[in-house]
Amino acid sequence: xxxxxxxxxxxxxxxxxxxxxxxxxxxxxxxxxxxxxxxxxxxxxxxxxxxxxxxxxxxxxxxxxxxxxxxxxxxxxxxxxxxxxxxxxxxxxxxxxxxxxxxxxxxxxxxxxxxxxxxxxxxxxxxxxxxxxxxxxxxxxxxxxxxxxxxxxxxxxxxxxxxxxxxxxxxxxxxxxxxxxxxxxxxxxxxxxxxxxxxxxxxxxxxxxxxxxxxxxxxxxxxxxxxxxxxxxxxxxxxxxxxxxxxxxxxxxxxxxxxxxxxxxxxxxxxxxxxxxxxxxxxxxxxxxxxxxxxxxxxxxxxxxxxxxxxxxxxxxxxxxxxxxxxxxxxxxxxxxxxxxxxxxxxxxxxxxxxxxxxxxxxxxxxxxxxxxxxxxxxxxxxxxxxxxxxxxxxxxxxxxxxxxxxxxxxxxxxxxxxxxxxxxxxxxxxxxxxxxxxxxxxxxxxxxxxxxxxxxxxxxxxxxxxxxxxxxxxxxxxxxxxxxxxxxxxxxxxxxxxxxxxxxxxxxxxxxxxxxxxxxxxxxxxxxxxxxxxxxxxxxxxxxxxxxxxxxxxxxxxxxxxxxxxxxxxxxxxxxxxxxxxxxxxxxxxxxxxxxxxxxxxxxxxxxxxxxxxxxxxxxxxxxxxxxxxxxxxxxxxxxxxxxxxxxxxxxxxxxxxxxxx
Numbered sequence: 001x002x003x004x005x006x007x008x009x010x011x012x013x014x015x016x017x018x019x020x021x022x023x024x025x026x027x028x029x030x031x032x033x034x035x036x037x038x039x040x041x042x043x044x045x046x047x048x049x050x051x052x053x054x055x056x057x058x059x060x061x062x063x064x065x066x067x068x069x070x071x072x073x074x075x076x077x078x079x080x081x082x083x084x085x086x087x088x089x090x091x092x093x094x095x096x097x098x099x100x101x102x103x104x105x106x107x108x109x110x111x112x113x114x115x116x117x118x119x120x121x122x123x124x125x126x127x128x129x130x131x132x133x134x135x136x137x138x139x140x141x142x143x144x145x146x147x148x149x150x151x152x153x154x155x156x157x158x159x160x161x162x163x164x165x166x167x168x169x170x171x172x173x174x175x176x177x178x179x180x181x182x183x184x185x186x187x188x189x190x191x192x193x194x195x196x197x198x199x200x201x202x203x204x205x206x207x208x209x210x211x212x213x214x215x216x217x218x219x220x221x222x223x224x225x226x227x228x229x230x231x232x233x234x235x236x237x238x239x240x241x242x243x244x245x246x247x248x249x250x251x252x253x254x255x256x257x258x259x260x261x262x263x264x265x266x267x268x269x270x271x272x273x274x275x276x277x278x279x280x281x282x283x284x285x286x287x288x289x290x291x292x293x294x295x296x297x298x299x300x301x302x303x304x305x306x307x308x309x310x311x312x313x314x315x316x317x318x319x320x321x322x323x324x325x326x327x328x329x330x331x332x333x334x335x336x337x338x339x340x341x342x343x344x345x346x347x348x349x350x351x352x353x354x355x356x357x358x359x360x361x362x363x364x365x366x367x368x369x370x371x372x373x374x375x376x377x378x379x380x381x382x383x384x385x386x387x388x389x390x391x392x393x394x395x396x397x398x399x400x401x402x403x404x405x406x407x408x409x410x411x412x413x414x415x416x417x418x419x420x421x422x423x424x425x426x427x428x429x430x431x432x433x434x435x436x437x438x439x440x441x442x443x444x445x446x447x448x449x450x451x452x453x454x455x456x457x458x459x460x461x462x463x464x465x466x467x468x469x470x471x472x473x474x475x476x477x478x479x480x481x482x483x484x485x486x487x488x489x490x491x492x493x494x495x496x497x498x499x500x501x502x503x504x505x506x507x508x509x510x511x512x513x514x515x516x517x518x519x520x521x522x523x524x525x526x527x528x529x530x531x532x533x534x535x536x537x538x539x540x541x542x543x544x545x546x547x548x549x550x551x552x553x554x555x556x557x558x559x560x561x562x563x564x565x566x567x568x569x570x571x572x573x574x575x576x577x578x579x580x581x582x583x584x585x586x587x588x589x590x591x592x593x594x595x596x597x598x599x600x601x602x603x604x605x606x607x608x609x610x611x612x613x614x615x616x617x618x619x620x621x622x623x624x625x626x627x628x629x630x631x632x633x634x635x636x637x638x639x640x641x642x643x644x645x646x647x648x649x650x651x652x653x654x655x656x657x658x659x660x661x662x663x
Contacts, residue, residue: 013054013319013325013327014052014053014054014057014058014059014325015052015053015054015241016050016051016052016053016078016241017050017051017052017053017107017156017159017241018043018045018047018050018051018071019047019049019155019156019157020155020156020157021156021239022145022156022239022240022241023238023239023240023241024050024071024073024078025238025241026238026239026241027043027045027071028041028043028073029238031043031044031045032073040072040073040074041072041073041074042070042071042072042073043070043071043072043073044069044070045068045069045070045071046067046068046069047067047068047069047071047080048062048063048067048068048114048118049061049062049063049110049111049114050068050071050078050080051107051110053105053106053107053159053241054105055105055141056104056105057102057103057104057105058102058103058104058105058106058107058109058110059100059101059102059103059110060099060100060101060102060103060110060113060114061080061098061099061100062098062099062100062101062110062113062114062117062118063082063096063097063098064097064098064099064117064118065096065097065118066082066096068080068081068082069081069082075323076323077322077323082096082098099113099117101113101114105161106160106161107158107159107160108158108160108169108170108171111158111171112171122171123171123172123173123174124173124174125171125172125173125174125175126169126170126171126172127146127169127170127171127172127177127179127193128167128168128169129144129167129168129179129193129198129199130162130165130166130167130168130197130198130199131144131162131166131168131181131183131189131198131199131201132166132198132199132200132201133186133200133201133202133203134200134202134203134290134291136198138162138164138165138166138167139162139166139183139186139201140162140163140164140165140166141161141162141183142161142162142166142168142181142182142183142186142201143159143160143161143181143182143183143240143242144159144160144161144162144168144170144179144180144181144199145158145159145179145180145181145182145240146158146159146160146170146172146177146178146179147177147178147179147180148172148173148175148176148177149175149176149177149178149192150175153239154178156239156240157170157172157173158170158172159240176192176193176194177192177193178190178191178192178193179191179193179199180232180240181199181201182237182240182242183201184263185203185204185263185264185265186201186202186203186204186265187201187202187230187231187265187266187267187290188201188231188232188237188242188265189201189231190231190232202266202290203266203290203291204263204264204265204266204290204291205263205264205265205266205288205289205290205291205292205293205294206261206262206263206264206292206293206294207261207262207264207271207286207288207293207294207296208260208261208262208293208294208295208296209221209223209255209258209259209260209261209262209273209296209297209298210258210259210295210296210297210298211255211258211259211273211282211297211298211299211300212258212297212298212299212300213299213300213301213302214299214301214302218257218258218259219258219275219300220254220255220256220257220258220275220336220337220339220366221254221255221258221273221274221275221300221337222252222253222254222255222273222274222275222334222337222338222505223252223253223254223255223262223271223272223273224249224251224252224271224272224273224274224505224633225249225250225251225252225253225264225269225270225271226249226250226269226270226271226272227250227267227268227269228267228268228269228270228285229267229268230250230265230266230267230268231267234246234250244503245325245501245503245504246503246504247501247503247504247505248504249503249504249505250267250269251264251265251503252502252503252504252505254330254333254334254336254337254502255333255337256333256336256337256361256362256363256366264288265288266288266289266290266292267287267288268285268286268287268288269285269286269288270283270284270285271283271284271285271286271296272632272633273298273300274300274337274338274632274633275300275302275337275338275339276338276339276340276508276511277304277339277508277509277511277541277543277544277545277574277575277578278302278303278304278305278339278545278575279300279301279302279303279304279339279575280300280301280303280575280576280577280604281300281575281577281632281633282298282299282300283632284296303573303574303575303576303604304544304545304573304574304575304578304604304605305545305573306513306539306545306547306573307519308515308516308517308518308519309513309514309515309516309519309539310341310342310513310514310516310519310521310524311339311340311341311342311508311511311512311513311514311541312340312341312342312343312344312511312512312513312514312529313335313340313342313343313344313496313497313499313507313508313511313512314344314346314372314385314387314424314426314462314494314496314512315344315346315374315385315426315428315464315467315496315497315498315499316331316335316343316344316345316346316496316497316498316499316507317346317347317348317374317498317499317500318330318331318345318347318352320345320347320350320352321347321348321350321374321500322348323348323500324347324500324501326499326500326501326502326503328352328354328357329357329360329361330502330503331343331354331499331502331507332354332357332358332361332363332367333361333363334499334502334503334507335367335507335508336363336366336367337507338505338507338508338509339508340367340507340508340511341366341367341368341521341524342367342368342369342370342514342521342524342529343367343368343369343370344369344370344372344385344387345369345370345371345372345373346372346373346374346385346387347373347374348374348376349373349374349375349376349397349400349403350373350397350398350400351371351372351373351389351391351392351397351398351399351400352371352398353369353371353391353398354369355368355369364522365521365522366521367521368521368522368524370387370388370526370529371387371388371389371390371391371526372385372386372387372388372389373385373386373387373389373400373401373415374428375400375401375403375411375415376403377403377406377411380434380435380440381408381437381440381455382408382427382428382430382435382436382437382438382439382440383428383429383432383435383437384408384411384412384415384425384426384427384428384437384460385424385425385426385428386401386415386416386418386419386423386424386425386426387423387424387426387526388419388421388423388526388529388530389401389415389418389419389423390418390419390420399418400418401414401415401418407455407457408437408455408456408457409457409459412425412457412459412460413459421526421527421530422527422530422531422534423530424461424462424492424530424533424534425459425460425461425462426460426461426462426463426464426494427460427462427463427464428464428467428496428498429464429467429473429498430463430464430477430480431473431476431477431480432467432473438477438480440452440455441453441455441456443456443480443483445479445480445482445483446479446483448483448487458489460491461491461492461533461534462491462492462493462494462533463477463480463481463484463491463492463493463494464477464494464495464496464498465477465478465481465493465494465495465540465642466493466494466495466496466510466540466542466640466642467495467496467497467498468496468497468498468506468509468510469497469506469509469510469542469634469637471637471638471640474542474640479589481493482586482588482589483589485588485589485620485645485657486588486589486620486657486658486659487657487659488656488657490536490645492533492534492536492538492644493538493540493642493644494512494533494538494540495510495511495512495540495541495542496510496512497509497510497511505633509542509634509637510540510541510542510640510641511541512538512539512540512541513538513539513541513545514529514532514533514537514538515532515535515537515538515554515555516528516532535556536555536556536557536644536645537554537555537556537557537644538555538556538643538644539555539641539642539643539644540641540642540643540644541641542637542638542639542640542641543574543578543580543625543626543627543630543639543640543641544572544573544574544578544580544605544625544626544627544639544641545572545573545574545641546570546571546572546623546625546641546642546643547569547570547571547573548568548569548570548571548623548643548646549568549569549646550566550567550568550569550613550621550646550648551566551567552569553646554646555643555644555645555646556644556645556646557646557647558646558647558648558649558655559646559647559648559649560649560652561615561648561649561650562650562652563614563650564614564615564616564617564648564650565612565613565614566612566613566615566648567610567611567612567613568585568610568611568612568613568621568623569608569609569610570583570608570609570610570611570623571606571607571608571609572597572605572606572607572608572625573604573605573606573607574599574604574605574639575604575605576602576603576604576605576631577630577631577632577633578605578627578630578639579599579627579628579629579630579631579639580597580599580605580607580625580626580627580639581596581597581599581626581627581628582594582595582596582597582625582626582627583595583597583609583623583624583625584623584624584625584626585611585613585621585622585623586621586622586623586624587613587615587619587620587621588619588620588658592613592621593611593613595609595611597625597627599627615648615650616650617650617656617658618647618648618649618650618651618655618656618657618658619647619648619650619658620645620646620647620648620658621645621646621648622642622643622644622645623642623643624640624641624642624643625639625640625641625642626638626639626640626641627639627640
């Protein structure tokens with residue numbers, strides 16, 4: 001018995017549609033079953049054609065006889081089942097005919113090809129119309145979605161585009177139709193076609209921003225639009241695939257210059273300018289009327305900094321990954337905007353080089369990059385990052401290693417061999433269901449026991465203790481990291497975004513700060529990044545910045561402490577919108593002290609404390625700072641940052657771990 005599938009990988013920037021619902025995301029909202037294994041969702045339906053459309057290209061997967069009967073969605077990778085299960089005896093065979101059809105981004109030619117291949121009759125009606133704006137000026141390249149009126153919300157039959165004269169035409173079954181029309185920057189329209197001779201779109205507003213630092217220089221930034229009033233909220237735009245990849249925001253815009261004019265859909269907005277965790281934000285509410293021009297001048301003060309440190313992200317996806325549609329240039333702009341200076345490409349099983357993009361954008365003063373890879377076995381072993389890697393466009397997948405039939409130990413060795421210098425091997429989201437290495441080996445951090453001990457290799461360098469904005473993975477992974485530290489394995493803790501969607505404001509939360517002794521990103525090489533990570537002078541940052549020393553020695557150091565007494569110096573810095581309330585001192589994995597932090601309302605935080613600490617034996621100390629929330633941008637998130645450890649040698653004979661490893 002065989003089940004035949006046709007895979008459609010959505011890391012291509014296209015929007016996918018299935019009739020009669022509309023966008024495939026909307027179809028899954030309306031008709032899909034509950035997730036299987038917490039990951040895979042299933043849509044049961046008979047679908048003759050699946051269409052993916054972009055601004056200048058369109059594709060259709062067409063079943064010439066029968067239909068797709070099931071669509072599976074796992075991490076936005078869709079698998080369409082062709083005809084269900086097929087029973088074949090010895091020597092028997094079956095034939096399934098499908099076609100791939102291509103258009104210029106319009107669905108109508110694809111529907112015509114489907115009818116030809118499936119020998120279906122032409123629809124009985126032709127709908128025509130024109131899209132204009134004020135002054136009766138045509139709106140070219142508008143997207144016109146045609147919804148047949150009927151019971152409930154009606155069926156979406158097609159989406160077509162206007163030509164340079166603003167005209168559109170589509171063949172549809174007989175009936176009454178609504179047209180829902182979108183064009184970039186214009187306010188959308190939702191009309192019954194028989195009621196209007198032309199469809200009129202309100203013209204864009206224009207927002208000019210001039211964003212400066214305290215010295216008067218223009219500053220890269222992210223501009224976040226939260227819509228308070230306007231036509232069609234994003235929740236209703238999902239049906240048409242027109243909500244954008246903005247998550248809960250209406251729009252996010254990344255400005256490299258901080259000085260430009262942006263076309264904006266008319267409406268009333270709350271606007272937020274941000275440069276990341278080192279800077280204050282600026283906010284205002286504004287009514288952007290059709291055709292209006294609004295100027296916003298703002299200064300973003302840098303009120304939190306770590307002298308000598310640069311921030312990086314060591315887990316980032318873009319369009320080369322099958323589950324991300326972010327163009328490389330957009331990813332660079334996003335990380336520059338939020339103040340991350342080291343961007344590491346870690347696409348799934350393919351190597352990506354951002355340096356040509358950084359040069360083309362003229363962004364080299366703000367950011368540099370490393371070539372890395374997320375090694376992605378598909379049988380549950382776990383996901384692993386390796387960086388730097390040897391980029392070679394003459395090889396398959398630009399030189400990424402092949403993990404097939406390899407153990408974790410062999411994968412780690414192959415990744416290290418795939419570079420001309422030192423390489424960091426990192427365990428990604430170690431407690432993620434179906435993708436977490438520590439889950440796979442069954443690690444119990446209480447005693448170090450494992451259900452698959454033969455599949456565990458200790459030969460890695462770093463652990464993602466903080467992956468993405470969700471605090472849950474941090475809580476799950478800290479006990480694992482603490483167990484390894486207690487057994488003498490000095491793995492580096494890093495915080496990463498695992499960003500697949502830049503425009504959801506993922507970049508920079510969390511980030512990892514490395515000590516270089518300077519803040520000039522143009523001096524940083526990949527080898528420098530590896531050395532900085534291996535030093536252990538590394539901060540995992542999800543909001544507040546932490547400076548941490550013991551007897552004047554930084555993170556990663558071993559401090560001699562005769563008698564077991566050390567003095568810890570702790571400094572916290574945060575802008576006013578990142579609220580911090582307490583500090584926890586972990587000694588050998590247990591909370592030894594908790595210190596309250598007074599953060600004045602509406603003011604940046606500069607908190608300093610010297611804490612005496614006595615330990616009875618060789619120990620390690622980690623500082624964690626946290627708060628209850630942010631005043632903007634991240635509702636429900638908890639500001640949390642933590643240091644890498646400082647090691648305390650009590651007896652002067654070299655640091656010894658608090659307990660022996662289980663293996």
